[in-house]
């Protein structure tokens with residue numbers, strides 16, 4: 423690109439081959455790219471949404487209904503489209519659910535914005551109006567939400583079921599939701615007058631085989647490693663567990679050193695010395711009363727032999743994350759120096775046992791006393807099924823965590839979106855001119871959520887829109903779309919609830935992404951990037 427001033431040579435500020443798209447064209451281009459992404463996930467929203475089959479560059483196939491998974495695997499190139507993928511990821515990390523909703527909503531916000539811009543409303547006015555509308559929307563959502571008790575299993579069960587209703591494993595949702603509740607409530611810790619749930623304390627381990635209903639909740643930790651030595655016990659009851667983050671080996675020097683021993687008796691003395699050190703290590707462990715050892719590092723063959731002779735069950739090279747979970751589950755402390763190990767550091771489990779899981783041998787640590795880390799062992803007919811089950815369990819764990827931490831729920835089926843749209847429209851009457859237009863556009867975009875649910879269930883969106891508007895004007899605040907019966911119903915009567923925090927996050931994330939895209943008036947793309955390539959309008963990179 424060159425900027426030319428009279429009398430001067432052109433000033434080159436961009437690299438050769440770079441392209442620049444400016445003003446309204448740039449904006450239109452970005453909006454289109456983001457909308458393409460939103461269109462793709464739109465048909466998968468809700469329990470009657472379609473699944474997507476994703477094939478990655480290695481040919482691996484994933485079948486999923488999970489918005490976050492789809493977007494992560496789509497490998498989107500256009501910068502504006504990438505922004506939408508980012509909000510899906512942020513929503514996934516923040517609240518774990520509502521990813522498809524936030525992308526569909528952001529896409530709708532952008533469509534409505536395009537209409538306003540086409541009728542000569544400046545993008546800045548739209549952005550300001552959207553910001554005000556989103557603040558009001560959050561206020562409305564907070565106002566209509568139902569406050570619940572954070573440990574009330576009935577409410578938690580309802581939100582877990584709603585999160586899983588839209589997934590491939592929906593028919594087993596009832597069974598899985600019980601395991602999800604058991605896990606979250608087990609690891610929840612009281613803090614600052616409320617509860618905190620560390621989702622990493624719930625280990626989700628999976629193994630194809632059996633049925634989904636063979637999925638287990640383990641009050642402890644399952645380690646995907648076997649007992650290190652054949653002579654060790656495979657089962658220890660009343661386990662006293664040492665957690666060691668130090669090698670049970672003689673540390674070899676970093677650089678290879680050579681030791682020359684000429685005298686055979688010296689050789690023996692050298693080996694004896696090694697054996698003595700290892701035996702001492704094992705004696706120290708034994709002296710604390712430990713009968714199980716989990717070691718984050720290696721265990722020397724000879725040390726294994728001594729441990730076996732003492733009847734101690736040991737597992738080596740345990741992952742750091744599993745060591746942390748073992749500490750939380752058994753109440754033990756991880757020591758980094760064997761000399762410091764004492765009986766106070768030992769954890770407890772009623773049973774430590776190696777079991778065969780299909781072709782593998784795994785160690786189960788169970789029957790812990792009030793463990794603050796637990797395991798869900800996912801089973802199912804195939805790798806694909808356990809993968810999708812794992813994703814659904816993740817969503818359910820997250821929504822239950824959301825409610826335990828911020829105990830408030832709203833109805834599902836697009837009811838809160840429809841109610842918020844209804845109240846926003848009334849509020850818009852108090853605003854003036856162009857601002858009012860932006861708030862109305864925002865309300866229309868929110869309404870796209872129940873309408874998309876309706877469309878995906880094969881309903882006529884216009885009929886659904888009229889019915890929803892009527893119901894909400896009559897004060898039926900939880901009137902939403904029941905995709906199974908393809909009609910507008912009161913979601914509270916259907917027991918379909920979602921965490922308030924998911925809806926707040928959807929509003930926040932989608933508004934932020936849409937605003938960011940609406941502020942773009944210049945795209946400068948390096949040569950060869952897709953945003954810089956010529957493309958047809960509507961496709962990423964289109965001019």
Ligand SMILES: Nc1ncnc2c1ncn2[C@@H]1O[C@H](COP(=O)(O)OP(=O)(O)O)[C@@H](O)[C@H]1O
Pocket residue numbers: 466467468469471487488489490519520521522523524583584585587588833834835836875903904905906918920
């Ligand atoms: N049984 C149900 N009846 C009506 N709506 C439901 C039901 N189960 C889930 N939903 C709705 O489906 C939507 C979520 O769909 P989903 O595909 O999980 O997308 P997201 O990734 O946004 O969570 C929410 O609006 C939720 O209320």
Ligand SMILES: [Mg+2]
Pocket residue numbers: 519520521585588817
């Ligand atoms: Mg969901």
